[in-house]
Amino acid sequence: xxxxxxxxxxVIGLYRQAPESNxxxxxxxxxxxxxxxICILFTTGCVAPTAPPMLPPKGSCSLALPATATNEEAIxxxxxxxxxxxxxQNIDAxxxxxxxxxxxxxxxxxxxxxxxxxxWLDKDAIxxxxxxxxxxxxxxxxxxxxxxxxxxxxxxxxxxxxxxxxEISPAGDxxxxxxxxxxxxxQSLTYNLEAK
Amino acid sequence: MxxxxxxxQSKSKVRQIAVLGLFLLAVPFVYFPQxxxxxxxxxxxxxxxxxxxxxxDFWQRTDRENAxxxxxxxxxxxxxxxxxxxxxxWKGIDVPETNQEVMILLEPEQYIQRLYQNSAGQYIWLxxxxxxxxxxxxxxxICYDADGWQYNLGSHPMxxxxxxxxxxxxxxxxxRMPGDEIDTEHIVFYFYLFPNAERxxxxxxxxxxxxSGRYGSVEETLAVHNDFIQQFFTNxxxxxx
Numbered sequence: 133x134x135x136x137x138x139x140x141x142x143v144i145g146l147y148r149q150a151p152e153s154n155x156x157x158x159x160x161x162x163x164x165x166x167x168x169x170i171c172i173l174f175t176t177g178c179v180a181p182t183a184p185p186m187l188p189p190k191g192s193c194s195l196a197l198p199a200t201a202t203n204e205e206a207i208x209x210x211x212x213x214x215x216x217x218x219x220x221q222n223i224d225a226x227x228x229x230x231x232x233x234x235x236x237x238x239x240x241x242x243x244x245x246x247x248x249x250x251x252w253l254d255k256d257a258i259x260x261x262x263x264x265x266x267x268x269x270x271x272x273x274x275x276x277x278x279x280x281x282x283x284x285x286x287x288x289x290x291x292x293x294x295x296x297x298x299e300i301s302p303a304g305d306x307x308x309x310x311x312x313x314x315x316x317x318x319q320s321l322t323y324n325l326e327a328k
Numbered sequence: 329m330x331x332x333x334x335x336x337q338s339k340s341k342v343r344q345i346a347v348l349g350l351f352l353l354a355v356p357f358v359y360f361p362q363x364x365x366x367x368x369x370x371x372x373x374x375x376x377x378x379x380x381x382x383x384x385d386f387w388q389r390t391d392r393e394n395a396x397x398x399x400x401x402x403x404x405x406x407x408x409x410x411x412x413x414x415x416x417x418w419k420g421i422d423v424p425e426t427n428q429e430v431m432i433l434l435e436p437e438q439y440i441q442r443l444y445q446n447s448a449g450q451y452i453w454l455x456x457x458x459x460x461x462x463x464x465x466x467x468x469x470i471c472y473d474a475d476g477w478q479y480n481l482g483s484h485p486m487x488x489x490x491x492x493x494x495x496x497x498x499x500x501x502x503x504r505m506p507g508d509e510i511d512t513e514h515i516v517f518y519f520y521l522f523p524n525a526e527r528x529x530x531x532x533x534x535x536x537x538x539x540s541g542r543y544g545s546v547e548e549t550l551a552v553h554n555d556f557i558q559q560f561f562t563n564x565x566x567x568x569x
Binding site: 251 | 384385387388390391392467469470478479480481482483495497
């Protein structure tokens with residue numbers, strides 16, 4: 133039991149035990165109850181948070197992967213989850229897969245010409261793209277296939293073929309993931325990389 | 329003449345009332361931050377008609393949801409025409425939408441389109457679109473995309489004069505018009521306004537959208553938009569759950 137409840141209980145107990153006839157004692161008892169209450173108000177009202185807020189898990193750490201999962205398994209799990217969560221239209225879980233400051237680029241099938249690229253330049257923009265562009269299409273399948281992984285230290289480049297419904301983009305996607313605090317998160321996606 | 333001595337009982341009553349008064353006085357001082365937080369959960373507009381909830385999207389809350397203080401009404405319980413035409417360094421004129429297809433497609437409850445100009449000669453279009461369904465709220469990037477514009481999209485915090493930031497989405501769009509030798513460029517900044525924290529469609533939503541040409545870089549153009557927004561919104565506080 134918190135200490136202040138014990139103190140309040142003790143004071144109220146004293147008050148109740150006071151003889152009815154002893155006006156001075158009873159009035160001072162009531163005074164004590166009120167003073168203790170004021171003290172409690174001040175102490176509990178000014179209590180600082182005892183622990184810093186926990187940051188929610190992100191990237192591969194937001195997916196219940198076994199602790200023994202290798203880098204490659206974690207990266208594959210992140211990309212697989214991205215597809216599944218698109219189908220499920222679970223925007224909150226999707227956004228946990230992306231790094232702050234992440235980017236999506238539509239290469240417009242002209243990979244050699246960045247001038248015509250279209251970009252979504254941060255997580256807010258990526259969220260907006262999911263909600264306003266991807267979800268309305270109600271994709272029934274959005275799974276990256278034929279993954280070719282290249283892992284260098286804490287950075288991974290993944291070439292993939294994505295099938296969204298009936299639309300297949302062979303080797304048209306390039307994902308870049310980075311490892312932060314032992315969690316793999318998506319840093320960028322460039323799609324429509326296959327030339328016309 | 330003998331004066332009747334005060335009764336101990338009445339003395340103690342005075343003391344009790346005094347202590348009770350002190351007790352009641354202490355409550356708001358001690359619990360003010362908590363009271364303030366708990367008030368966040370209440371409909372914002374019930375107590376202050378100039379406080380609105382803003383967000384990047386109207387479907388689900390985002391991390392950028394804010395409560396902002398405005399200098400005018402931005403809800404469907406009021407006529408959006410009452411939003412000032414002359415404010416700060418800016419003066420505007422109403423430019424009614426002449427394309428009836430827009431009205432047929434969007435079916436807005438209120439639709440205001442204005443052209444403002446500041447003393448430096450910079451122009452900003454202000455569009456305020458109000459509705460109680462999702463139909464009037466086509467994301468501007470979808471419309472630009474459908475019309476063949478190329479664009480980049482991001483988010484940006486507008487700093488308000490009395491503190492806080494108001495987040496919106498910006499769009500940098502360009503298109504080569506037939507017969508032109510250079511691209512036409514638009515910088516768009518927009519966000520949604522809700523009259524209360526519940527954000528029900530039936531309570532009405534207002535899309536606040538600015539469109540201008542490019543004045544220097546995207547950042548410099550957004551600074552011009554920021555100056556415009558500061559005239560209408562004075563402070564913001566990040567929404568706490």
